[in-house]
Amino acid sequence: MKKLYILLVVGASLMMSACSDFLDREPLTTPNSETFLSNASAVNNYIxxxxxxxxxxxxxxxxxxxEEKNSDNIVAExxxxxxxxxxxxxxxxxxxxQKGYQNLRNVNYFFxxxxxxxxxxxxxxxxxKGEAYFFRAxxxxxxxxxxxxxxxxxxxWDRNATVxxxxxxxxxxxxVAQFILxxxxxxxxxxxxxxxxxxLRVCKEAAIIMAMRVxxxxGTWEKYHKGTDFAAAEDKSADLLGQVLTLGDELFGMGLTLNTKATDKSAVNIEDAYAxxxxxxxLSDMTEVxxxxxxxxxDGVIHNLSSNLGAGYVDNSGPAGLSQSLVDNYLNADGTPIDPADGIFKDFNLTFKGRDGRLLATVxxxxxxxKSTSPESKSKAMLVEEYSEENKSVVRPPYLTEGGPARNATGYHIRMSIDTTYVSGQGETSLPMIRYAxxxxAYAEAAEELGKCTPAVLEKTLKPLRERAGVTYAxxxxxxxxxxxxxxxxSANLQEIRRERRAELALQGFRLDDLMRWRAHKxxxxxxxxxxxxGTDGVLYKAFDPKSAADLKxxxxxxxxLDPQKELLPRGYQFDSNRDYLLPVPPSEISLNHELKQNPGWQRK
Structure with missing residues (x-):
């Protein structure tokens, strides 16, 4: 019966559509709708x-x-x-x-x-029931x-299925934001x-952190878009940012801790606690997650990420790689920022020497x-040094010569989520979705935006994150x-908070939202x-067989x-800051619901 109810929910979600399709929809066929969710077992199965x-x-x-090819973290062809x-x-x-409203309909069916x-x-x-409120939010x-x-x-809304x-x-x-909160x-x-x-289920702490996210x-959207066509009717940024601090103060008393070298018995290297x-x-015993x-x-629940990472994929739709700007964002381990113009960074190996452990864990x-081709085979190591006949069978440089999605466009592969058993195929590495970090x-950023970011605030927020990554804090x-x-x-504080956010949350789906709310079109x-x-004088170039290096495309x-988008985007991205901060409301929805208005910049004459 449990599988039946879940299949009904999944089937319904595939058939459901946005509000423009309400008039054409067949009646719900879930059996006994009036009594369907009348006991704990049915509620559990539906949720x-x-x-x-x-x-x-x-x-x-x-x-x-x-996902972050939608930002400056991944460069994709x-x-x-x-x-x-x-x-x-x-x-x-x-x-x-359609996706948003389909899922909201599923939740409201429950209510x-x-x-x-x-x-x-x-x-x-x-x-x-609390989980349902979380999903609606x-x-x-x-x-x-x-x-x-x-x-x-x-x-x-099925009760409203008329024009x-x-x-x-x-x-x-x-x-809308306050409704969510x-x-x-x-x-x-x-x-x-x-x-x-x-x-493994949505919990009280997850709801608090989600509220802080919202x-x-x-709060920052309303601050940075104030005076533009994307502004809220009334600037409530101070109130919203204040709510972040109130929620954070509540959360800090709930006993969550970061995973650190002191608490992680298997952590050996500087990057391990984060990795x-x-x-x-x-992740049952890792309260950070x-x-x-x-x-x-x-349990029959697997993913293909392990195979894709082993094959060198960054984007499954074509060649891609992590960006140099992401790599440059990370500090030195002594807490100082790098100078990207320093000639040492022409050396691939020196790029990673003495750096933030999160860089090592991510790239x-x-x-x-x-790399592994079978459960029995030993993993291969990535090596960037001069090519030799001796090392060619056991190590490989970045996959710049592969075909399709396996070809790396920047020299920087993803290391985050690598299966340390190095078994390709059926992936079992877990997916953290909401973290204490x-x-x-969020607390540090809200405090700085409100002018309340004291040294004590940073010592409570940024300092433990940096020290977990082996970075000296100042x-x-x-x-x-x-x-x-x-x-x-x-400010210097906000600069370091934004740096820290990019480092800590890289490749986790946050970067585009951050760029949009900060009005960062520049x-x-x-x-x-x-x-x-x-360049031909660099160690990365010399890591390839000299017979084929000259033919690298x-x-x-x-x-x-490396500049993989040079021919695709000769003028760079042409983001329209008067339009592209929001997506267009589907015209079909506006035709049906005359209360809707098109978002700024999308109205065509």
Missing amino acids: NGLYIALPSFGTYDMGVRG VYDKRLNGELQENGGGSTEW EYYKVPETEETKDVLSM YWHFYLLTRFGSIPVMDSF GGLQIPPRDRSA DDLNTAKELLHPRSQYKG ALYE HVFNSKD VFWKKYSIA MHSNCKF EALL DPSEIDPNFTDFGYAI LIQGKRGTGAYF TILTTDGW
Whole structure:
């Protein structure tokens, strides 16, 4: 019966469509709708089905790990069309709109038909009800980040399946954000703590961190977009950022800790404590990870990420690589920033020497093991040094000569989530979805935006993150002239908070949202990502067989750095800062719901 209910939910989600299709939809066929969700077992089975739509590692693709080609963290030959201003009003946001509202309909079906008698509402049942509130908040936030002001689906809209009933006005983005925060507050009061399910289900701590994410996003969006066409009707940034601090103060008393070398008995190298958050199979005892997805061959839930990483994939749709700007973001281990113009970084090996452990855990570098063709074979190590007949059978340089998605475009492969058993095929490495580290970063950023970021705040937030990565911590005091230029001045504190956020959350799906809420179009317009140095005098070039090195089909900058998008984007990305911060509302939805308005810049004359 359990499998039956889950299949019904999955089947329904595949058949459901956005509000423009309500009038054509067949009646719900879930048996006994009026009594379907009247006991704990049915509630459990239905809520389990809602987890399926959350981000995951793909069965065939990179999933979350390859998502950030929509930002400056990954350089891909199949580039992101939004960054290049190529989206069209018709189709530009249809998939996202449909996905968001489909999933909201699934959640609101639960609220519509939830009939568990009050006498049978155990703590477990109430916690599952809290999970439903979490999911409703999650999918509204998904839509908010893409479309801004939207109609809030706070009830089961099938009751409104007439043209008149679907004339639902959007709420201003501030009101949408507050609705989300209210749902998360309700969820927080109902949910079990992490300890109940060891992070395998949404928990109280996850709801708090999610609320911090939402309040930080909207608070900074309203601050940096104030006075533009993307602004909220009323600037409530101070209130929202204040909520981040209030939530953080509550969270800090709940006993969460980072995974560190002191607590991780298997950590040996500087990068291990951070790496183990992403390359472990079981995160039950790692309280830093408050919500995670388990993969298990025994349970029949597996992913293909291990095979893809072993094959060198960064983006499964074509050649790609991690960007030089991401690599340059990481500090030296002594806490000082690098100077990207320093000639030592033409040497691939020296690029990683004495650096932040998170760089080592995120990006493949010399002597990293990562390649296996069968469970019995030993992994190969990546090596970047002069080619020799002796080393060619046991080591390989970056996969610059492969075909299709296996060809690396920048010289920088992904190391994060590498299966340390080096068995390709059925992947079992877990997927952390919500982490305590995110809360530390959100708290620090909100405090600085409010002028409340004291040294004590940074010592509570940035310091433990840096020290976990083997980086000496010191209070920020000076602006790094080589740091990312956002097109407006930021404080030394905020510079280091943003640096830390990029380092800690790299390849986890945060970067695009950060660029959008910070109004960071200067990082995108006219820019394209580059890769490692590949001049003929460099160690990376010399790592290839001299017989074939001269035939490598690489595209370089004038001074010898890999520039894979040079011919594709000769003028760099053409992001339209008057339009592309939000996706277009599907015209079909506007035709049906006349209360909707098109987002700025998408109205075509």
